[in-house]
Amino acid sequence: MIEAVGLTKRYGDKTAVYNLSFQVRPGAVTGFLGPNGSGKSTTMRMILGLDNPTSGQVTIGGFPYRKLPNAPRQVGALLDAKAVHGGRSARSHLLSLAQLSGIPARRVDEVLGVVGLQDVARKRSKGFSLGMGQRLGIAAALLGDPQVLLFDEPVNGLDPEGILWVRNLMKALAAEGRTVFVSSHLMSEMALTADHLIVIGRGQLLSDMSVRDFISANSADFARVRTPDTEPQLREKLTSALTEAGGHVLPEQDGGLRVTGLPLPRISDIAHDTDVRLWELSPHQASLEEAYMRMTQGAVDYRSTIDQKAGLMQPVPPGAQPPMPVPGQGQPGWYAPPSPAQGGQPFAMGQPPANPYGAPNPYAAPAAPDGAVPGPYGPPTPVAPQTPPQPPQDAPPAADAAPAAPASAPTPDLTKPEDAR
Amino acid sequence: MSTPQLPMPPAAAPNWQAANGPSYGGYTSPIPVVRTHLGHALASEWTKIKSVRSTIWTLGVFVVLVLGIGLLAAVVVSNSSSEMNGENPLSLGFFGLLLGLMCIITLGVLTTASEYGTGMIRTTMTACPSRARVLAAKSIVFFAVAFVVTLVTTSFIAFVDASLLKDNGAKDPSAGEWLKGTLGVSLYIALLGLLSLIVGSIIRHSAGAITIMIGAVLAPLVVALFMFSQSLENVRQALFEYSIPNQLSVFYSNSLSESGPSGWDPLWIIVGVTAVAFAGAVALLEKRDV
Numbered sequence A: 001m002i003e004a005v006g007l008t009k010r011y012g013d014k015t016a017v018y019n020l021s022f023q024v025r026p027g028a029v030t031g032f033l034g035p036n037g038s039g040k041s042t043t044m045r046m047i048l049g050l051d052n053p054t055s056g057q058v059t060i061g062g063f064p065y066r067k068l069p070n071a072p073r074q075v076g077a078l079l080d081a082k083a084v085h086g087g088r089s090a091r092s093h094l095l096s097l098a099q100l101s102g103i104p105a106r107r108v109d110e111v112l113g114v115v116g117l118q119d120v121a122r123k124r125s126k127g128f129s130l131g132m133g134q135r136l137g138i139a140a141a142l143l144g145d146p147q148v149l150l151f152d153e154p155v156n157g158l159d160p161e162g163i164l165w166v167r168n169l170m171k172a173l174a175a176e177g178r179t180v181f182v183s184s185h186l187m188s189e190m191a192l193t194a195d196h197l198i199v200i201g202r203g204q205l206l207s208d209m210s211v212r213d214f215i216s217a218n219s220a221d222f223a224r225v226r227t228p229d230t231e232p233q234l235r236e237k238l239t240s241a242l243t244e245a246g247g248h249v250l251p252e253q254d255g256g257l258r259v260t261g262l263p264l265p266r267i268s269d270i271a272h273d274t275d276v277r278l279w280e281l282s283p284h285q286a287s288l289e290e291a292y293m294r295m296t297q298g299a300v301d302y303r304s305t306i307d308q309k310a311g312l313m314q315p316v317p318p319g320a321q322p323p324m325p326v327p328g329q330g331q332p333g334w335y336a337p338p339s340p341a342q343g344g345q346p347f348a349m350g351q352p353p354a355n356p357y358g359a360p361n362p363y364a365a366p367a368a369p370d371g372a373v374p375g376p377y378g379p380p381t382p383v384a385p386q387t388p389p390q391p392p393q394d395a396p397p398a399a400d401a402a403p404a405a406p407a408s409a410p411t412p413d414l415t416k417p418e419d420a421r
Numbered sequence B: 001m002s003t004p005q006l007p008m009p010p011a012a013a014p015n016w017q018a019a020n021g022p023s024y025g026g027y028t029s030p031i032p033v034v035r036t037h038l039g040h041a042l043a044s045e046w047t048k049i050k051s052v053r054s055t056i057w058t059l060g061v062f063v064v065l066v067l068g069i070g071l072l073a074a075v076v077v078s079n080s081s082s083e084m085n086g087e088n089p090l091s092l093g094f095f096g097l098l099l100g101l102m103c104i105i106t107l108g109v110l111t112t113a114s115e116y117g118t119g120m121i122r123t124t125m126t127a128c129p130s131r132a133r134v135l136a137a138k139s140i141v142f143f144a145v146a147f148v149v150t151l152v153t154t155s156f157i158a159f160v161d162a163s164l165l166k167d168n169g170a171k172d173p174s175a176g177e178w179l180k181g182t183l184g185v186s187l188y189i190a191l192l193g194l195l196s197l198i199v200g201s202i203i204r205h206s207a208g209a210i211t212i213m214i215g216a217v218l219a220p221l222v223v224a225l226f227m228f229s230q231s232l233e234n235v236r237q238a239l240f241e242y243s244i245p246n247q248l249s250v251f252y253s254n255s256l257s258e259s260g261p262s263g264w265d266p267l268w269i270i271v272g273v274t275a276v277a278f279a280g281a282v283a284l285l286e287k288r289d290v
Helices: A040-047 A090-101 A106-116 A130-142 A160-175 A187-193 A209-217 A231-244 A265-272 A288-299 A391-401 A410-418 B037-048 B053-079 B091-120 B120-127 B131-164 B175-203 B206-225 B230-242 B242-252 B267-287
Strands: A002-010 A016-025 A028-033 A057-062 A077-080 A146-153 A180-184 A196-201 A203-211 A224-225 A250-252 A257-260 A282-286
Touching: A002 A040, A016 A040, A016 A196, A016 A203, A028 A040, A028 A160, A028 A187, A028 B091, A040 A057, A040 A146, A040 A180, A057 A196, A077 A130, A077 A224, A090 A130, A090 B037, A090 B120, A106 B175, A130 A146, A130 A160, A146 B037, A160 A180, A160 A187, A187 A288, A196 A288, A196 B131, A203 A288, A209 A288, A224 A265, A231 A250, A231 A265, A257 B242, A391 B037, B037 B131, B053 B091, B053 B131, B091 B120, B091 B131, B091 B175, B091 B206, B091 B242, B120 B131, B131 B175, B131 B267, B175 B206, B175 B242, B175 B267, B206 B242, B230 B242, B242 B267
Parallel strands: A028 A180, A028 A196, A077 A146, A146 A180
Antiparallel strands: A002 A016, A002 A057, A196 A203, A224 A257, A224 A282, A250 A257
16 A cells, blocks of 8 residues: 655756645556656655655555665565666676565576566676566566565566566556556556556646546547548538537548537438438547546646748649648647537437536437447446536637647638638 | 567466465565565675676776786886885885776776666665665675775785895885785775765766766875965975875885875774765765655
């Protein structure tokens, strides 16, 4: 059990971690997420007593790390795979740590076998690949057979087989009743591994909930709609009809449309009424990545800008179309479909009455029989997102900055490329 | 493929997971828990210092310099017609030792600073939250290694020099001179290396700490060279007398001056400086973030 209370760390006038309180419970894998520079590693170092908190405290089993009896036997950590002396062999490295912690030397060969490094045990770790370094770091963490394990980016540089191994290892360690605290940037990996998520941004706690609650609280599911590629005017027609009906439409790069705010049957009805054939109408469940992007978009410190190549571009020849932007590049809100708070429950086929937001839900499917679409869209969990619900007007002003950004979908501007033809 | 062998899935791992099921709530390791003490840290530091090549290289170069220059000087003097005129024959070991000093300084700094350079220090401090214990263990192990190597080397060269120069009119060194020329210089050199280790722990940067230590050895002499002014005469004299090369030569009783430290004084000076530096390093270590 790791418990942080009001944890704060300042470096000069920069606050790396501010007033962080959370608990990491035994018997589960707890994911620790946050953008670069959000204070994850600082928090991990404070848990391990390497950095002293400016205020607040963090304890493991009730003790601050440096007061913990037999600390290396209770806590194992992988902080940085490169935190070894490159001139030392893997075995000597682990042996020195084992001796320091009072662990019998044969345990070294055991963990070398567990991480699969027994054949290179006597090679200097300088020549190790990133993945082998990670394995060595994991071996060091497992050395004391501890009940609390911390891993900072454990799957960095591992091959697919290694990633699978780490995933199973984390789950097995948690199943034995240990506390496992893992930070990672690989959302797909976290979705598979973690049971619980702690998300921080700019050093503050953004969320502390189970993975399932996190996804449903921070994302809206959407429908993918494709009109025949051969008739672009159908797409425009459908777009405006869906927008009129109150849906939010984002174009996708391959010509499909991403629709939120309308249930699937309604989309089908609208298409039918406007005489548009559909090639695809599919439900899409938001991934952890999308939920995470949505939650942390306001807390990202290092964000890429569009590569303008100002003054370097050839003038576009008359009549030529500007290229479609690649999804996610410089398009604010790409990963942020309207939150459940503003768009209502877009695909709430099952039990629409439970509207946590008080207002009548205009998009609830009127004619959908109960259980007609069992599919991936379960009843929305009435979890109030920790971020204040953003007013729907947020998106268009942001989109104004980039005229080509399709985030301004509701306006007819979207179809400019086709109009220009 | 980085690893030729399939890593064992955790389910197949040895006994360490069969002991307690999830029903227990927490997890208890079957490996017996030992209360750790300085002895564990000493064993760990011994493993560390002997498993890196920089130890072999710096100590190897040290031995080659001390033996090589010491022998060369003795052979040249004994083959020439020059007379030692009753001087101490052990003093010919001084030049090799002065150069070899740099190797000991380098090794001392690397013992601590390389852990900061590689990030290893965070792994070490996680495995042993008692930071003072880690520094103490490093100090003891390094001091022992440096002292033993220096003692063996200087003793050997002292015997060779004394026997080679017997015919050139060198005097027979007294027991005190033997002791100072072997045990005394070895303690002094090892303590100077220990001081470098402590500086490495304070500076946390290999190149910076090595520069500081070599500067500390050379700078007083160089600065003193340029103090022509009469009013600075006393400062100049003090810089000369308390410079590390001159203190080292005191052990061979061929100091550049008569008024400065004499006898075993340099040893007490370096013991005092090192003790103060050690206390400062421990205080900093406890206070700073790793």
